[in-house]
Amino acid sequence: MADFDVLILGAGSGGYACALRAAQLGLTVGLVEQDKLGGTCLHVGCIPTKALLHAAEVADSAREAGQFGIQATLEGVDMPGVNAYADGVVSRLHKGLTGLITGRGITVIEGRGRLSGPNEVTVTAADGAEASYSGENLVLASGSYPRTLPGLEIDGERVITSEQALRLDRVPRSVIVLGGGVIGCEFASVWRSFGAEVTILEALPRLVPAEDEACSKALERAFRKRKITMRTSTPFQSVTTTDDGVAVTVEGANGEQSVLEAELMLVAVGRGPVTDGLGFEEHGVHLDRGFVVTDASCRTGVANLWAVGDIVPGLQLAHRGFQQGIFVAEMIAGLDPAPIDETAIPRVTYSRPEVASVGLTEAQAAERHGAEAIKTLTYDLGGNGKSQILKTQGFVKLVQRVDGPVVGIHLVGDRVGELIGEAQLIYGWEAHPEDVAPLVHAHPTQNEALGEAHLALAGKALHAHS
Template sequence: MSGLDDTFDVDLIVLGGGSGGYAAALRAAELGMRVAVIEKDKLGGTCLHRGCIPTKALLQTADVVETVRESACFGVQASLDHIDTGAVATYRDGVVNALFRGLSGLVAGRGIELITGTGRLVSPTAVAVTLPDGTQRTVSGAHIVVATGSVPRHIPGISADGQRIVTSDEALTLDAIPRSAIVLGGGAIGCEFATVWHSFGAQVAIVEALPHLVPLEDQAASAALEKAFARQGISLRLGAKVTAATPSAEGVTVTLDDGSTLAADLVLVAIGRAPVTDGIGLDSVGLETDRGYLKVDERCRTSVPTIFAVGDVIPTLQLAHVGFAEGIMVAETLAGLDPAPIDYLGVPRVTYSHPEVASVGMTSAVATERGYEVQDAVYDLAGNGKARILGSTGIVKVVSAKGGPVLGVHMVGKRVGELISEAQLIVNWDARPDEVAQHIHAHPTLSEAVGEAHLALAGKPLHSHS
């Protein structure tokens, strides 16, 4: 941005205070812009209040439950009396509220005006806001960032009632643990809730229309997660489509496309999230969309030059850290800093199930489709000392171009999400397997598994078979 324009109320209006929106606001304010954020709910959006943070808090509780259940394996005799759902909710909400207070302080500390209300685009440089008391206010800005987020998708013909058939929003605030649950969707959201409920003692079945769980991951990772879930007793119906879900006083009956049925106390619809773009005034300013998503260029600029869009409203990875990166990039673009466009293939992905699934870069299938002559190596965590200590099973798979760089790293196991940063550096810096194999990893650590996989791919396996 070449200079401040006093003909506008602010330099940047951010419509939506979720991950992408507040990242854009914070960075823009840091760069000297006058910023207003319009948010109808709470700063932090889905990730902080209904997604990333509260679900991971529940997964931590689930991990503690499993640790107690398995304590005898480690020589400790402990018993699990019961799960206090009220105390679990208090813990979960405490984590969320502490982060919310911190974020609110950051926004206030940088002089950003927070406007509570529902915003609607009325021109390429103005947003009309309906305030909580019903009054209207119009805010003008030299630029606008649309960051209105997403909501859970629904299956046609299956209506979530918030009681027997729920989305992830309602699932987070259940006041009781279901005795049995059917999860429709085997992606990250479905696998994480399946983990929580299974750990809490529920009988869980996952129904996934595609042939594998976490279908965007490498097939080796999907197979490892499926094996782990089956071993735990989580039932899987893969390659099966749901045709109906019928609630009753006793529970819900789900009908599949082969005519078979499943019954449970509760059904979770977890088939992904849809962008919130209806009702925000897109038509009034001529913004182009595709399947509900706003069309943007590599700098997140929409078809209207003064308007940008970030996060779940554009067809990129629906991940909080992607929203952060997009928001920062937009703010720096407006400030004239010429930031590099985001390489979405180099973005790390983590599913926080038990075991976790973490990956970055191309799968073997994608690399082959793109014309690479692929070499890969799979290291079994059975050979890793720290994994044995933790009682973890899983794999690390490295995909590389023959004679060239590492194209992708795919991991399944306890705490592998903490290893993804090293894998991200390897992939994004185009390191070759033999270069990574030279790096010495501390022993005993899970990170050794990354090194071992690269040693194997470099032709000198240590604790793995050639």
Template structure:
């Protein structure tokens, strides 16, 4: 093959793209990955990883505030947003360098520049100098990711109106911050800025925070946020925004038509993300899109154009890093001829890393009942778990929804300490079609948070031991 000719070319080096490239190289394909920014995409550079580093800083502040209860006396707690951001960048940079190492280890060619489809089996890559070079490939995988959305009357200006990147990079915590949207991004940044002393107001159109999660989990987070002094406004509509020299004035109305205004030094737009599908040659190549603006793909991530695939955020929701990574592997396995390649979209875990943490997999209780399933719900509170009590983290519970017919896990929902780690047990259980009896009979060590998983399973069977 010529130097610019490959078996597989991946456009985008985020958690979907770089994983797809590594998997392709491991299977013996000559592989290239085109990326105009840093390796790692949004997730490693300005998303998942640095955000979680800031959340760890926020958790540290909260823990120190309760140190006296644990027999530790500390002086005045002073926060330093600039240092927290600096640390988050260091964590991010370390992981980005790690991807570079993995590319070299697996002999993957990194082509710096913007990739565009340019005809059958061709990608045109334009570098920062404006020069374009052609690259040939038998298979092209599009993994360009997504960007923050904004509202027509509240455009992100990176000054008064922030996107998630602005919120992540700010070296000073504003005195007041209004967050539009109470999904995972909104709730995580609310946690961070409240810990650093900002008066936070959350504005959410749905009737609760984290509207995609189980209603009972949402209630725990909202109660915790209100207790911490946050102003949580749910079931409201943002009507207009006036940007002034000193801040932003938001006008909102509730379900009854009552109007109120919110003054904030900064506003964070956290209303979701849109796929990055512009200027990558999709129209020219004839790639079909969905009615929501994503690239249309089949179970093996194939588009309607032969030899062109799409994975990750551009291929549709949920817009999650781990979903993109698994799609990358499934896509390459399909190219390799595995007839079983694909993703079980009903078993993708959702995680929100605010405090208390929220994690889930499968159906919510409302969804299960709406589908007419014959279910039994088991809940085990952290107040009855020894390990949670010793850590002083007792807000929340483990909730399991059991299908009575086969005793399988229809859905699992955790709100509280290390929820995002514990949910993996249910993901594996669902993958293996485990029954609730098996979840309980698998011995869980004591004292651990994982015991609550077994107890919730028992509760769904009607005979929990410790409540």
């Protein structure tokens, strides 16, 4: 007899979601974790970074209060106070998660686990003691770590990762952000709101390159207005520390090198899978650049061995890990869950302004269906009353198959991440513009912008020029 029906290696988003759902379905569950329940997202990722972003929004509100007729000033940013606020949010959520895990009867095994057999995990505790546990099914959910570039060393003081950035006890005078993806843009936004001079370096031609090109352009315009410096198509060459900070050598468009200086450099070039030294390959798991290769059902190809979350190629998002964990638990329990449509997973960059999307970009839709088979519509938030009240600019962009469903929804503007739920439903529903146009959206809300965009695409534009 195995020790558990389901034994999970890693208690991050994918691992603990799998554990909770499996226990809910009556399975016995063991959950191996060497750090804290909740993993990257809860402790050094989604939650604390979004707390910082909210603090940044408060700072901007104080600084810009005069435009709303409110007399207020921003006297400064107390980083220890900001960190205490973020820590409080994390602590409350961690306590709640710990209570859920305990209440469901899940056995938490503390220590570093590694795959040691077909159905076995060996766990090394903090004191060096080892113990082995077996499971009828094993789920790999070992998470991710901040990547760096070859030859680029992280010293934790002048050259830092996003995890170390969360523990800064001061607002840096100036920062160079290496990487213009989601993490880089979010930290750039935070630090600019706190008063730092920020420069983003991105080797690709645009920021948030995985998003629709129109979203990238809108974000770049907004960042320029905020006096965030951006250097796209600018490969990183090297960094050295100086008496005052860092000197970063980059390659310009003409091939000539130049040097930029700042107090800190944040390395935000993505996250890598935590799979090295965990025994995966030794027991038949196929890895590709460190990622665990699975089929659409999260199977590794080894009997009763599954993988979820950031170690599986694809979007490294907590909510993707959640859904994969639930899916695997239901598969193990003998249910028949619907496969996860990766394109239907919503994506949000929580900068100011926010960028949110679901489905295909215009370029992806043209590649998949042919340029002549798609049409697009962009509805400017200038026609949306609530957006005008908030004094935010942006748009809703719809990508539709001609005479067919909407296959992509892309939004830019403050707080548009809160609209992505309805956008996801529209995409998952395979709705035509005519299906969405009759839906009644409360006025005045930013949610109306989705309704107005679909009205326009259906040929019934109201608050938009035709």
